[in-house]
Amino acid sequence: MFDQEIYVTFLWTVSGALLALLGSTGIFVSLLVQRRVERLQDVLEEFLELPYFENKNLTGPMANLVRKYQMYYLFPHGPSQTLLFYLDFTLALIGGIWMFVLLQGLQPPLGNQLVIQGLLLFLIAGNFLLFRRLLQHSINPTGNELFNAIIPPPDQLRSVSYLSRYVNVSVRSMIQQARLALVIQPDGELRLKEELSFDDFFYILSAPGLALWAWGELRLQFPADPITKKPVPLQRNIEIPLAGTSAPALSETISSLTITFWIFALGEKHPIQYRFILDREDGGFHSRPFPENTVQSQIVYQVEQKKLRILKGMELLTGMSAFLDDLWWDGERYYTQTPAKGVPCRCLRMPEIR
Incomplete structure (x- = not known):
């Protein structure tokens, strides 16, 4: 059996390391999003310039640009699922470690102060869920109003x-x-x-x-x-x-x-x-x-x-x-x-x- 104090300290260290890895994942996703937005804007500008050549039949080039736009817009299914699985697993593991450590430190009697502490824990959990949702929409922006204002979905190019x-x-x-x-x-x-x-x-x-x-x-x-x-x-x-x-x-x-x-x-x-x-x-x-x-x-x-x-x-x-x-x-x-x-x-x- 591990020493209780050493084991709890170890769990806190692991939790900090996982949070650091999670932050690195967020930076990686943000770099991907930045690169995708740049490419999508370039394709969109090229698409919008074509109609001004009114005397040419540009249906083929315009259709190809929309397909190219969709290629950059949609993240590959396999890597996106891997990232989301890692994100969910890491968040669940961090949450489990924190709950275990907090239960180890729970001391009676249970008073009103526990309600305030529980409320703070609830807010922290909500923040993690929002972080997870933000990364999810960054990986796959389909149907996300936040990203649609920056990079419209491909079907909007026909609207x-x-x-x-x-x-x-x-x-x-x-x-x-x-x-x-x-x-x-x-x-x-x-x-x-x-x-x-x-x-x-x-x-x-x-x-x-x-x-x-x-x-x-x-x-x-x-x-x-x-x-x-x-x-x-x-x-x-x-x-x-x-x-x-x-x-x-x-x-x-x-x-x-x-x-x-x-x-x-x-x-x-x-x-x-x-x-x-x-x-x-x-x-x-x-x-x-x-x-x-x-x-x-x-x-x-x-x-x-x-x-x-x-x-x-x-x-x-x-x-x-x-x-x-x-x-x-x-x-x-x-x-x-x-x-x-x-x-x-x-x-x-x-x-x-x-």
């Missing part, structure tokens, strides 16, 4: 509203790289095609030739890769159903259609206006490449409590007057071919990757 609100970037230039196109399939379904899956914006679509109006919030969610289990921040060549048109509207007498598409992003006050010209092709309609797009300064809008309010330029959206109370940022897509009745339909078809 038009995020880039518009927090980064000095041109929404029009960013959207232009998505290479938007409209298609009406033979069954009458109207689809929006994107070469890059930008989302997180509100849209209003007007097709006078079809007596069609469509609106809603475009928000995409991609499942994790089935093999690697890694999140997918961006997709290529995606089609989003926006509305269903009636068969009489697609009669053979119609050879072309003109559709106006407005994009409303958070942090802006004027929408981006696209003017698509669709020609009949393969039993349906396909928009011509390079549609006209501009900032529609005649329309002024504001977003309040997740609802779009048109402050100016309602004369350009006369068909939407019956639906002003339905312009919610709720992640849903709506349309109607009977605007006078004021009864919208909900588009339930899911986006598809081609």
Whole structure:
């Protein structure tokens, strides 16, 4: 049997050594985080500079930069689990040593002073838990609001509203790289095609030739890769159903259609206006490449409590007057071919990757 005093002294020494190792681990993690933040900022700056080359198709380089950003953002699963296991084991061991030593020194009678001492021990334990959580989020910042303000998660790089609100970037230039196109399939379904899956914006679509109006919030969610289990921040060549048109509207007498598409992003006050010209092709309609797009300064809008309010330029959206109370940022897509009745339909078809 060890001498009680020597054994307790030994435990205190071991506890101090473990705390020193824990501090070294914290320094190691902080250096990793600093290096990751530097690389992520470099990739983010490069990503935001690309859209200004409007005359070039940069969908490939932009998609590659997002994947590169995710590579630096996500810490490898194996090392991160090892670090977290070491962190948990060390904290549990230190806590166990301290509890053993304190129990050895516990002396009756138990009075009010023990409550104060216990409260201090509780605060110390809470501080250790906060330290553990901070290191955990430093290793894997996914879903952590503290680090998201510094290094946004990869899926935010496809968010038009995020880039518009927090980064000095041109929404029009960013959207232009998505290479938007409209298609009406033979069954009458109207689809929006994107070469890059930008989302997180509100849209209003007007097709006078079809007596069609469509609106809603475009928000995409991609499942994790089935093999690697890694999140997918961006997709290529995606089609989003926006509305269903009636068969009489697609009669053979119609050879072309003109559709106006407005994009409303958070942090802006004027929408981006696209003017698509669709020609009949393969039993349906396909928009011509390079549609006209501009900032529609005649329309002024504001977003309040997740609802779009048109402050100016309602004369350009006369068909939407019956639906002003339905312009919610709720992640849903709506349309109607009977605007006078004021009864919208909900588009339930899911986006598809081609």
